[in-house]
Amino acid sequence: MTNLASPTALDTAADEPAPSGRPARAGWRSLLPTMTPWLAIGLVLIGGITLFAVIAPYFVGDPREIRDMGLTGPSAEFPLGTTQTGQDVLAQLAFATRGSLQIGIIVGLLATALSALFGIYGAYKGKVLDEAFSLLTNVFLVIPGLPLVIVISGFVPRESRGLWTIAVVLAVTSWAGAARVLRAQTLSVRSRDYVAASQVSGEKSWRVIVVEILPNLLPVIASQFVFAVIAAILGEAGLSYIGLGASNSATLGTMLFYAQNGFALSLGAWWWFVPPGLMIALFGMGLSLVNFSIDELINPKLKNLRLHRKRARRAARLERELARDTTAKEAVR
Template sequence: MSSTLSLDTDAPSVAPTAARRSIAALLPSPSPKLIVGLAIAAVIILWAIIGPLVVGDPNAISTLAFAPPGSHGHLLGTTQTGQDVWSQMAWGTRGSLIIGFTVGVLATVLSALFGVLGAYIGGGVDEGFALFTNVVLVIPGLPLVIVIGNYVPQSQRGLFLIALVLAITSWAGSARVLRAVTLSVRNRDYVAASRVSGESTWRILVVEILPNLIPVMASQFVFAIIFAILGEAGLSFLGLGASGTFTLGTILFQANNDLALTQGAWWWFIPPGLVIALFGCALSLINFSIDEIINPKLRNSTRSQRRKWGLTPAQIKRLEEENVK
């Protein structure tokens, strides 16, 4: 009787502990690259949110053409028409991040719709979704974006239209990956048991299948943001970017048109390029940490994890040789 009572009292504490462990397994380990990536990304995102609220008007024109950084109160100097580069950087960073995160959300939703839903339902729906995905996948992305950008009048090219164009051309590859993973997950025993017990399709998708796809979808979301920011910068450099607003790409485009390089105005084109590079580096470091969840072998092969195990240098070397084999 006493043993039964002790088991009953211990049972409630076991479930939360198991739940916490399962949630912790889905989170990236706090490795140095994850901490550095999150720190850089957080600084840039905070600046994109707060910066436009504290800087001046980026369109304000003055007589200080090509003023170097620090002169007359201009932290990053001025443009050919005397506009403050620091103010343009604040608004440009916000514009690029709006496009990046919008494309990330849209591309992830489209890839989940055509990859996960089609693979689970199967049959003609899966074949139709797979055929459409393959057609979109083989269409050259950059020429299609250029054609769409040329077709839309410049006055109507806003941030969200550019994001929509980039999202349309970036979801197909992720959908193929999600379809392959879903085809593997849907045949597992716990999914079959839920199906036999009469669970609805949406509940099986949300409760049984999607949790296994979260690391993959998170990695694809991060990659879509990188693709969008670089794609927008490329479009803007070709003169097909958003009009009437600032992005990091439009700043580079204007600097190129006004011959900032030949004039020696490095402060006009280096800062936006540096922000793009730093944010892409930060997201890549975060993506590496997410990859460790998708592939546990990557987590076990990191030197930080081996140090936690207390392995000697000889054991680490032997483990590396086994991983190579």
């Protein structure tokens, strides 16, 4: 992540003229990324998959119902075919998508809260508390993430390995990197005059953090939340694929696990493993596109590059209009 340059992100966005000649967005609007085709595609992918996860389970049958028609291809009755035991793949996909999104959101919230606690609060308080939090953060950064997740998941009994258990394991092992970034940003913002003025006036610590510091870190926190959701869904899929996922919950990872155990690839049953894999890929792509757009609020180089491109396109458009007007005048003469 790139440090927020002084003045603050809100002030910079408010003072910088908009490329279209209109005044720049002020206040909370300056925290929102500029709408671009890539951002629109990302929002459509996220919205469509989320809508499918919320609504589709109410319109499909029981995903665990066993039928005497194993490994049948897509048909009018079963649009995505059936598994070896005759279970409806579409019904499984609907419930599995909901489960994966739940894990992603839970992990994103927990990891963001932990990184904010150890990064923002520790850096603001400083001294012994900051040193202790930094030491703990460094310990988690040194330990390899994937082996730690596998070890913790392996020690949890299979019957207790539910959705919340996997989410907590993934959150505990994924907050340290974001906390390190937030600590650096907070140390930069904490030294500014308006924060010092709030401290001198006797404001409480929580109010200084929430009102004076947190607004400058919102783009960074939003980007880290999106990244945590992506990492959580991929992490859960990886754990489930090796048999360490949520044993009593339906997720996209468990679908891939059962497809692997059922030899779907060798049997040519593409309708069993392609839909969950494609769902993970599309949702990850949508979140990545949104994350790239948020990164433009954090990285001044990306923001200036987009500004220069817009100005260049506007200048080229004006030149073409001027050339057409000149040609029209010469034709009249």
